[in-house]
Amino acid sequence: MDTLTKTVGEKQIEKQSMAGSEAVIRSLLAEGVETVFGYPGGAIMPVYDSLWHFQEELKHILTRHEQGAIHAAQGMARVTNKPGVVFATSGPGATNLITGLADAKIDSTPLVCITGQVASPLLGTDAFQETDIISISMPVTKWNTQVTKAEDIPSAIAKAFYIATSGRPGPVLIDITKDAQFASLDFSYKKCNGFRSYVPKPALDHDEVEKAARLIDSAKKPFILFGQGIILSEAENELKAFVEKTGIPAAWTVLGLSAMPTDHPLNVGMLGMHGNYAPNKLTNECDVLIAVGMRFDDRVTGDLSRYAKQAKVVHLEIDPAEIDKNVKTDIAILGDAKESLQLLTSLCSENNHDDWVQKFHDLKAIEYDQVIQKELNPDKPGLTMGEVIRRVNGLTDSEAVVVTDVGQHQMVACRYATFKQTKSNVTSGGLGTMGFCLPAALGAKLGAPERAVVAVIGDGGFQMTLQELGTIFQTNAAVKIIILNNNFLGMVRQWQQLFFDKRYSSTELVNPDFVTISKGFGIEASSVSERQYLDAALKTMMDHDGPYLLEVMVEKEDNVFPMVPTGASVEDVRLS
Amino acid sequence: MKETFTIVVFTENKIGLLNRISAQFTQRHINIESLTASESEYPGIHRFTIVINEDEEKTRKVVKQIEKQVEVLKAYCFKDSETVHSEIALYKIKMDPSLDRPKLDNVLITHGAFVQEQVGSFMIIAKTGTKEETHQLFEDLYPFGLQGFVRSGRVSLSNTMSTFKTYLQALETHSKEIITDNF
Numbered sequence: 001m002d003t004l005t006k007t008v009g010e011k012q013i014e015k016q017s018m019a020g021s022e023a024v025i026r027s028l029l030a031e032g033v034e035t036v037f038g039y040p041g042g043a044i045m046p047v048y049d050s051l052w053h054f055q056e057e058l059k060h061i062l063t064r065h066e067q068g069a070i071h072a073a074q075g076m077a078r079v080t081n082k083p084g085v086v087f088a089t090s091g092p093g094a095t096n097l098i099t100g101l102a103d104a105k106i107d108s109t110p111l112v113c114i115t116g117q118v119a120s121p122l123l124g125t126d127a128f129q130e131t132d133i134i135s136i137s138m139p140v141t142k143w144n145t146q147v148t149k150a151e152d153i154p155s156a157i158a159k160a161f162y163i164a165t166s167g168r169p170g171p172v173l174i175d176i177t178k179d180a181q182f183a184s185l186d187f188s189y190k191k192c193n194g195f196r197s198y199v200p201k202p203a204l205d206h207d208e209v210e211k212a213a214r215l216i217d218s219a220k221k222p223f224i225l226f227g228q229g230i231i232l233s234e235a236e237n238e239l240k241a242f243v244e245k246t247g248i249p250a251a252w253t254v255l256g257l258s259a260m261p262t263d264h265p266l267n268v269g270m271l272g273m274h275g276n277y278a279p280n281k282l283t284n285e286c287d288v289l290i291a292v293g294m295r296f297d298d299r300v301t302g303d304l305s306r307y308a309k310q311a312k313v314v315h316l317e318i319d320p321a322e323i324d325k326n327v328k329t330d331i332a333i334l335g336d337a338k339e340s341l342q343l344l345t346s347l348c349s350e351n352n353h354d355d356w357v358q359k360f361h362d363l364k365a366i367e368y369d370q371v372i373q374k375e376l377n378p379d380k381p382g383l384t385m386g387e388v389i390r391r392v393n394g395l396t397d398s399e400a401v402v403v404t405d406v407g408q409h410q411m412v413a414c415r416y417a418t419f420k421q422t423k424s425n426v427t428s429g430g431l432g433t434m435g436f437c438l439p440a441a442l443g444a445k446l447g448a449p450e451r452a453v454v455a456v457i458g459d460g461g462f463q464m465t466l467q468e469l470g471t472i473f474q475t476n477a478a479v480k481i482i483i484l485n486n487n488f489l490g491m492v493r494q495w496q497q498l499f500f501d502k503r504y505s506s507t508e509l510v511n512p513d514f515v516t517i518s519k520g521f522g523i524e525a526s527s528v529s530e531r532q533y534l535d536a537a538l539k540t541m542m543d544h545d546g547p548y549l550l551e552v553m554v555e556k557e558d559n560v561f562p563m564v565p566t567g568a569s570v571e572d573v574r575l576s
Numbered sequence: 577m578k579e580t581f582t583i584v585v586f587t588e589n590k591i592g593l594l595n596r597i598s599a600q601f602t603q604r605h606i607n608i609e610s611l612t613a614s615e616s617e618y619p620g621i622h623r624f625t626i627v628i629n630e631d632e633e634k635t636r637k638v639v640k641q642i643e644k645q646v647e648v649l650k651a652y653c654f655k656d657s658e659t660v661h662s663e664i665a666l667y668k669i670k671m672d673p674s675l676d677r678p679k680l681d682n683v684l685i686t687h688g689a690f691v692q693e694q695v696g697s698f699m700i701i702a703k704t705g706t707k708e709e710t711h712q713l714f715e716d717l718y719p720f721g722l723q724g725f726v727r728s729g730r731v732s733l734s735n736t737m738s739t740f741k742t743y744l745q746a747l748e749t750h751s752k753e754i755i756t757d758n759f
Contacts (some may be wrong), residue, residue: 138592321644
């Protein structure tokens with residue numbers, strides 16, 4: 001790759017003449033891209049033709065659906081912190097990216113999507129496979145643009161990579177007309193490192209950090225909430241240093257999970273609707289709330305009018321639009337989490353809050369007795385989702401990347417999976433996209449081939465993108481797929497039970513034989529429904545050389561607790 | 577409490593930005609009362625003037641979301657007391673023999689309006705002023721057999737020194753250190 005980048009560099013001087021389609025490939029190589037996920041079609045055929053000549057340098061993963069391609073790119077981006085790259089054709093190819101774009105936008109995942117478009121003279125004529133993807137994708141991209149001239153391709157791609165990865169990351173889309181792909185240009189590539197209107201990283205205000213440090217030093221019951229901002233700015237060590245110096249307990253959002261080892265003594269668990277008892281309860285008892293790289297999503301805060309009203313709020317955030325959006329801030333520290341935390345830690349005094357931390361432990365003991373013990377070590381015959389996750393932790397020594405879909409299994413996995421390494425939890429947090437897991441797990445495995453990647457999926461979500469078993473088979477990516485099968489859309493059923501008088505409207509699934517399906521795709525599979533065989537089944541899956549699918553039949557009508565019902569306050573978190 | 581806000585947005589001159597800006601209002605279910613776009617006093621920079629009727633907190637949040645768009649340079653919001661603002665309205669009157677011209681001229685003088693053009697059997701009257709003023713003229717011209725009426729969106733300038741110029745200079749100083757590609 002280095003040699004090639006250099007070659008591209010040398011050719012910059014020559015200003016080599018080439019087709020727009022080749023310029024697309026060379027631009028991606030200049031950005032250090034090694035893998036592209038995609039699906040060919042009429043309007044992007046010139047790019048695919050150029051790709052043919054670069055098969056050694058740029059690996060293309062042919063998914064079975066464009067939604068699979070974009071979720072796979074997201075999975076890769078989440079474990080590497082590098083932008084995922086997607087190709088799709090015009091019309092339906094492009095519109096199939098929309099769910100993934102929306103998912104990446106709300107979860108701040110860097111993506112560069114390149115779509116083909118009908119030739120520019122046909123724009124606006126309702127040509128075959130023409131769709132106005134620029135307008136359609138506008139609200140779900142950080143930036144998008146249409147390129148109609150070959151000579152604009154390198155600079156558009158350079159700008160796209162810069163925007164996707166800088167500041168608060170996000171997805172971008174470049175729509176390139178077919179005539180621009182065919183036309184020739186004098187290629188040279190300059191990476192973008194800024195442009196006038198865009199300030200990705202606000203300058204750190206030392207006075208505000210100083211004020212925050214004084215407030216934190218004077219606090220009796222301070223509490224840290226951290227989110228994905230830690231992972232995106234690679235501030236894991238800075239967070240750890242801050243927590244350890246100040247002795248402040250820290251809790252995480254779903255996307256912040258794995259930014260701090262789960263067994264760290266000051267890691268007090270998960271926030272929000274199905275988070276842990278102590279961090280939810282004590283949010284309304286702390287005196288200073290320090291939020292780092294998180295956005296006070298409604299699933300975290302519950303009823304805002306009863307959220308941490310007693311506390312002074314310090315918000316460390318890169319995106320100015322997040323300040324005061326949901327929770328009124330007393331001190332806003334705008335900037336990159338890594339730099340902000342470094343300075344803040346240096347200005348805070350060493351401290352400990354043992355009595356306050358003990359309160360978290362006391363409440364954790366209550367949650368353990370009433371919820372966790374029963375979930376992880378059940379005495380009833382049916383398997384629980386939690387005990388499956390507990391065994392996965394053991395088998396992988398908490399070193400795996402755990403990829404989840406959306407619903408009960410997701411909340412259980414986030415609650416009980418244990419992590420030693422960062423960038424290990426890949427899930428659709430903000431958008432809650434069913435069907436995310438399987439392709440995202442494929443992308444995660446290709447992005448982190450040396451790591452074990454375990455996909456934990458519900459029986460509902462699995463069937464939304466199960467065609468990607470084909471891609472997993474073709475790439476032989478050793479993804480370990482666990483379907484937690486309760487023959488229900490479990491989370492919706494839980495809500496129906498609790499809030500709709502058990503009217504299970506369209507949530508019961510009559511499922512196909514997942515083992516046969518998997519084997520039909522050439523992927524080894526088995527099913528387990530009894531506790532005595534669970535360990536062996538999981539071990540067989542993990543030890544298998546290559547991808548493997550394990551269906552685990554779990555209790556049909558289990559519920560996920562604790563729970564902060566919609567509209568309730570975090571302090572009203574229910575244990576049953 | 578809802579009140580009138582004038583949002584002024586300075587942007588790069590790029591296709592699709594109008595869509596990106598207006599989408600911020602749509603997503604939050606805010607109705608745009610008027611919107612005008614034009615070149616600004618700075619070459620290559622466009623200026624949008626958007627009027628909404630909303631509460632202050634919601635307005636300030638939407639302004640931040642607009643400013644977050646990568647090709648937006650800066651967005652401001654002003655209360656009516658902080659701006660000088662105006663609209664232009666055109667009125668079409670049929671000049672038939674029954675028209676009481678002296679009475680009409682009197683109305684125009686009172687309102688500071690004028691006949692911009694006479695085309696065939698019609699005259700076009702123009703008036704600049706606030707929405708209330710142009711609306712009052714509409715009421716007063718109605719009895720004369722008004723045939724057409726159109727009002728522009730608001731244009732406005734703040735009644736304090738512009739901070740945008742300083743901001744733009746700072747951005748441009750900073751931009752010299754970065755590669756600027758004009759895509």
